[in-house]
Amino acid sequence: MTSKFIAIVAGVGPGTGASVARKFAKAYPVVLLARNPENFESLAKEINSSGGKALGISTDISDSGSVKNAVEAIKKEFGSDVAAAAAIFNASGGFLRKPFLELPEDVFSKSLDVSAKGGFLFSQATLPLLLKGVEQKSEHPPALIFTGATASVKSNAFMASFATGKWALRALSQSLAREYGPQGVHVSHAIIDGVIDIPRTKEWLKDLGPEAKLSADGIANDYWWLHTQPKTNFTWEIDLRPAVEKW
Template identity: 55%
Template sequence: MASKSFYAIISGAGSGTGRATALRFAQAYPVVLLARKPESYNSIVAEIKQAGGQAFGLTADATDETAVNAAFESIKKILPGSKLAAAVYNVNGGFAMRPFLELKREELDASLDAAPKGFFTFAQKTLPLLLESVPESPHPPTLIISGATASIKGSALFGSFAAGKFALRALGQSLAREFGPKGVHVSHAIIDGAIDTPESKDWVANNGAEDGKISPDAFIKIAETYWHLHTQHRSAFTQEIDIRPYVERY
């Protein structure tokens, strides 16, 4: 049964990891979904409500500080008196795959805006709320960051994307060291591999091996991993975890 005194928030709620995470956390909490477009969250909200849960969608571009601030003001009205138990930053953006000398400054800016700068705003809004929940939350209040292969490996042709993901990971590490001792679990999840989506259908990953891409079925497993991170006892926090197909080279 979902707890009505605590809620979870997911920024970057769309198909894939965002949807699966929302569905999993909705089994325990009302969930708030943030996305740039209502089309990204409308079907997820409906799915959760159909299953008997509570879900609310808010339109907010993670790179727009004013929009994010407005979304958090709206949450106060939607869920008055509720406390934040878990926050997930799952924002995609700034992906570019091209030779460095062909990259534009705008592509670097897009990566930095979506990754460290967007997360900076999200973390500044969620961490005070998570700290307030420490004494009463059923599980340690948790801030989870979705990373990527580029978080730890600057591959050729991925210079601007890696710059953003490296910075996101570094900020997450700093926050884990600052807020972990205060009772807030900050964890970075490296999603290492091509994700099987309509946009990537023409990509050949791992020589076309079966399950060589992260499949839609695997999103459920990623969401279960996120839930596991949230429910870890404070004596055994995981600051970073990596998730990849069995044939992925790393």
């Protein structure tokens, strides 16, 4: 693979993040960001040993210093003039379903720190690289994609911590789509409405059959599809759910 454009994925783990990284690694060198190196090490090895190129960087996406270090590591590896074709924000701050008065402040803050402030820092770090991708005429319009959830559009009882972060992230995405679309960057938001089929959820929803959970590889395909839309036909938002989902 010889693309001079890179893809950056934040929030790499065993599910969507890994699938997205594998998908985009077929076209671009990929940068894998996660706080815990365990989350990207074997994936980076897998990509690097199968004809692709991956660089894992341990990064706390909610910390500006850590995000700056990641950008420096990227420039050290790919050159100070590196351009990005895609940046995918897949991090989130965890999930605690609790009566509101039992919700610890640090849990609430964590969701905002990762989803909202993390989204902000990731966007400020990657947009300059995506704008370079525009300048340098990447094949497909450079894309900035945010992973949302049902809780991005509906805020149920006991879901205050997760939903506030996810609503803030959707607001960020919408503002950036309006500002950077005319500049050639395709900003998108995906509402993942259902359980994703990953090792951790293996036993969930079994009674609903083998298609009751979202496919992580399917999500990656949809992100790739968003990325390949031409400038005349940008989609700002998609929802994704299993056919069986009651919504």
